[in-house]
Amino acid sequence: xxxxxxxxxxxxxxxxxxxxxxxxxxxxxxxxxxxxxxxxxxxxxxxxxxxxxxxxxxxxxxxxxxxxxxxxxxxxxxxxxxxxxxxxxxxx
Ligand SMILES: [Zn+2]
Numbered sequence: 001x002x003x004x005x006x007x008x009x010x011x012x013x014x015x016x017x018x019x020x021x022x023x024x025x026x027x028x029x030x031x032x033x034x035x036x037x038x039x040x041x042x043x044x045x046x047x048x049x050x051x052x053x054x055x056x057x058x059x060x061x062x063x064x065x066x067x068x069x070x071x072x073x074x075x076x077x078x079x080x081x082x083x084x085x086x087x088x089x090x091x092x
Contacts, residue, residue, distance in 0.1 A: 020074050020083070027078030034073055045070045048086035 020029040034046040050067040069086040076082075 022076035022079060022081050023083070024081045025076060025079045027076045029074040029076050029081075029083065032073050032075055034071060047071065 021027070022029050035043045036046050038044055047068045048071050049061075049063050054062040056062045069089060072085045072087060074083045074085070
């Protein structure tokens with residue numbers, strides 16, 4: 001597990017989300033992410049997608065023109081609690 005996470009995983013004020021404390025047991029939490037498997041079983045970081053899911057005959061779900069943010073997940077090293085964040089990505 002990396003000691004730091006890329007800027008995409010930081011809060012808007014630049015404060016890293018690392019070094020979080022578990023809200024259930026106060027244990028240390030490690031950053032990570034969930035993986036999705038796409039075409040040809042290619043692994044990709046899971047995305048938060050704005051709005052409610054709408055089924056698409058062609059693509060599975062309609063996600064075109066929606067805000068999409070990579071999801072960062074923290075896992076408690078003691079109890080395993082997971083906490084999810086979809087940090088705002090600063091414009092390039
Ligand atoms: Zn915990």
